[in-house]
Amino acid sequence: MPVQLNECPVEVVFTMLSGRWKIPIYRYLYNNNKPVRYSGLLRHLPSISKKILTEQLRELERDGIIERKSYPETRPRVEYMMTSSGRSMIVFLDKMSEWGEEHILSNKT
Numbered sequence: 001m002p003v004q005l006n007e008c009p010v011e012v013v014f015t016m017l018s019g020r021w022k023i024p025i026y027r028y029l030y031n032n033n034k035p036v037r038y039s040g041l042l043r044h045l046p047s048i049s050k051k052i053l054t055e056q057l058r059e060l061e062r063d064g065i066i067e068r069k070s071y072p073e074t075r076p077r078v079e080y081m082m083t084s085s086g087r088s089m090i091v092f093l094d095k096m097s098e099w100g101e102e103h104i105l106s107n108k109t
Contacts, residue, residue, distance in 0.1 A: 013092075016063045021048050021056045023093075026082075029066060030090060035079035065089070 017023060028044050029036055041053060048056075057080060060066045065086035071077040 016059075016065065019056055019059065021045065021052060022060060025053075025056055025060065026065065026086070026089070026093075029080060029082050030087065035069065035081040038078050038080070041080070060086075 017026070024045055025041065028041065038053070038057075041057075042048070042050065045053065057066065057068070061068050061080075064083055066080050067083050069079050069081070071079075
């Protein structure tokens with residue numbers, strides 16, 4: 001019987017983090033440790049388009065990694081912040097980073 005997508009927990013995680021900009025968005029929100037406005041993300045990631053940023057943020061929100069809060073003001077304001085579930089991902093992302101560094105260094109020799 002063929003394996004269905006999302007039956008494997010590793011596939012679920014990789015699907016949640018797939019996309020060129022999700023890790024940079026994640027790291028920026030994680031390191032800020034406070035709500036970040038949409039415009040702040042655009043300034044931090046100058047080569048991302050508004051369309052892609054919006055798509056990536058929606059996917060991260062859908063997957064419970066980030067939280068979006070909108071304020072009904074004259075000039076609408078939207079802020080993003082990490083959820084507790086999203087914050088808990090840093091442990092394995094740091095481990096993946098360590099492994100990646102070791103792998104890169106071992107392949108240079």
